[in-house]
Amino acid sequence: MGCCYSSGNEDSDQDREERKLLLDPSSPPIKALNGAEPNYPSLPSARTDEQALLSSILAKTAGNIIDVCAADSQGTEQHEGVDRARQYSMYLSEKKKKIFLLRAYIDVGLGLL
Template identity: 55%
Template sequence: MGCCYSSENETPEEGSDDCKPLITHSNPVSKPPNGTDWVNTSVSSARADEQALLTSILTKTAQNIIDVAAAESVMMEQHEYMDKARQYSTKLAVLSNSLPQKKALALPSLTSQPHQVLASDLVPYSDVQQVSKIAAYAYSAISQIKVDPKEELVVQFAIP
């Protein structure tokens, strides 16, 4: 164990861990002599290291930035524009052919001659009323259906 107080006057015993400091300083040159203030000889080297690190960060950032405002607008000539349009249309055609085609669903055809159906007489009102009554009865019957639970649906099987 280390001690929290030590003085220069005391002489530690050989091999004794009692007076060894718990945390040793990594730079013995910068230890305070005789309890005076710390002498920091590496202040200028630390600032130089920080400056070098900052400079490298700024250089990397400047290399990775693209200044869009400084870029000149490149005008394409007519034949270049037509070539690009042709390339894009061929790529689009290839991609659209590779996709699975969805068949366009046609409207259901109830008859092959719709003009005759449209020209025929109207459905009698009594038939419309009868269909409405049947639909109302069906709705009423469906709404009154109730399930009465009688036993559990999950049954344990015995394993022989």
Template identity: 40%
Template sequence: MGCCCADFHPQMKLTMVDEVNERTHLLSDPVSNNYSISASTADYGNHYSSSVPQKSDEQSALNRILQQTANNVIDVGALECHTLEQHEYIDRVRTYNQRLQNLPTTKILSKPQGGPVLLADVPAAERILSAQPVTFADITLINTACQKSVAALASVKVEHKEDLVVPFGIP
């Protein structure tokens, strides 16, 4: 698997007869216009029938490749269009938001236990992306505030002045 010419290599073809691979038909009834491209002798003309054989091996191989290619083509233009009308889209958004409101907030805010997440869902991404970007001065202000708070936390020291457990005079 992985060889782009696996169909033309006879040993590879024998081992991959029933194996699911990139050549396996995924659609039960692909909307490919399965035009049966059959090569007849009339297509090539009988002008030189005495000097050229009716169908050479090279021509039959080319016709076989053309037939296989035509069978593997899926006509995307003939597939159903899955576009949503605006009111359908709005209804789906409303339904989605209602279902989110019904969920407990602990489920929404909790991170999966599988480790750090590279991608996370951002609600209303178009609003976030269309907002004004953070200025460099603001970023610098945030960085210096973080550095100062880290330095302040690092300098905090606890001094032991009295006992933490105080015995009460209970006999």
């Protein structure tokens, strides 16, 4: 029922020329419908600005990345880690004792013990 396209693979010379003009970035600009010419020379400037923006984003991102492998190798030695764990365990046991004594004191004051 009404097909607008040709199933043949043959391209006319005019089709090839139009395709070449569309794909060729060095072709001269075509006037717009309102008579104003597109500003193609500003495209490299826009690309340069975009490239500069992307470079600055990349630099900021690279500055914020933490290299876990490098941090691990510069980290604590095994004995330092064991020592820290022991100190933390002692700290927690002291806090638990204080909490236990405080609860007992409160219970005695309330007459619960």
